[in-house]
Amino acid sequence: MNEVNGLYIDMRGVVKRSDLEAEVTEALESSLTKIKRFLEGIRGVEISGYSIGIKWKGRDSISLRGLLEEINKKNERFVIVLDEVQSTRPPLSYELKNIIAYSYDNLENIVFILSGSEIGLLRDFLGYEDPSSPLYGRGVYEIVVERFTPELSREFLVRGFREEGLEPSLNVIEEAVSFFDGIPGWLTLFGRRYIEGVRDINSIKEEAIALALSELEKLGEREKLVLKAIAFGARSWSQVRDFILEKYGLALPKSTLSRLIDKLEKLGVVKNYEFLDQVYREATRRLIVKAT
Template structure:
């Protein structure tokens, strides 16, 4: 096992239980939500799970379509539709490649996109040849067009005789699209719940928001998704992770020093990987090495840029709340914070929804990621 930072892997460490559960849910066509804080390895678990599933499948990350505080629904639906068509083609018998049925459904999808989106480009591959379809602007009924597009995977699945798998990562960002298209989630739920040949898996890091979407009677996806929670590594798993990583890298270590790292990074896989990579500069991972690397991580330009970027996206009140908690060591009450009650409530609600803090007891909150707490004290 090699330490890797900054990109998902389809061979995540010690996630067999989560992978087994997700595989089981997919096999029974149970809509599933994979939920966990940032940098916990959700995407890696999903990639490993779908890697060995032999059925048409697409993966799309909704965060890629966020523009400031809005969502580019046009590009999302264009990409979503092109992936569905391209993946279906792979599973047709050679003599049936781009059969009349699929050609017809592709044309219908394009017409729906034309009505909804205006001028877009839809790209997919047929027998390794790239096809690009340019659609001219035309007005139409957006909700009717979306209904047509949402039915596309089910209708194609029926025709090609294969169950479909749709994975939408960072699903919570689609909520932004409802600002311009109210009722989007209602349309999605209305179609998805009757798709017998399509399995939907979503994931996200905005824990509080997703829990509300899935558990509130007022929300469209009430009691629709089965949740799988991805937790940080336990102390034992974190220790084994570091030991195996250093063993494969040929680096000696002192176990007591590794225990100190585990306490400081609290089982967040991304930070454990980064620590492992930075420690390769040490001849031996001992107390001196560990303290230097951990101190360096707090001011590391890559890590601080990540934290600063996320911090800057928070609301004014959320910034003040999380900064106040960071200055108290990452945990405590909000007594003494220079905010009014309504502002405190708004900030706390935002941070819980986005998965940055948790309520430990009445009036006491903690920052989930200990490294973020340390960095916010110095930026």
């Protein structure tokens, strides 16, 4: 199999253009031994040993679009993975979509892979069916990683551990399969922590719950109220409304409540008034919320 050349960039916390430029520089440096030939001779790019410097501003500088144009001239496939890209906000998100659209139309050797854990928001970000989006009408190949079956979860863990020379007990594997409920990300977290030497599965569970809780705490108070209602058994629009009214004394208008539920589904936390995994259900139970 041919080696894939390119970059991986985690977009979480990338707020402005300078953040993106810093992440691109760091990603290029971390892969420098593999992609050095793509960068040699480009104006504004300085390579010294295993370090790289990019002049993004001022005289003899280069823009991100210009950098991609130069890399494209190497006539080799170059893949850029933008992870959790749906978390970006305007104006950066619009600039980023313009760069992707330009690359799609003009740079045949540049390939973008956009990934995210919140599929609904990722589709909203792309906007390939929205005439106002720079990516409107562009071809998109979508791959959705579905929840693993218990059998596939078990095989995923066993094979991964075998590659690392480990063979956890069947009880450990079964507990992980049961709790992480086929979610690839949580199973990967469990496997990585176990390989790193964490043998207390409860501590790994707590880490996963803490990660989920940190994400939920970023939501608005009313979104948290809806999640609380679902976590404690509400299974319909009216049950969610009644729970919030009875427990917090807040009457939400129908349109507001429907909008909140729709957003939570796009976030990939719930669907049809059910949590998509046990980790987020437990994290929601621990949320501290107040009616606003």
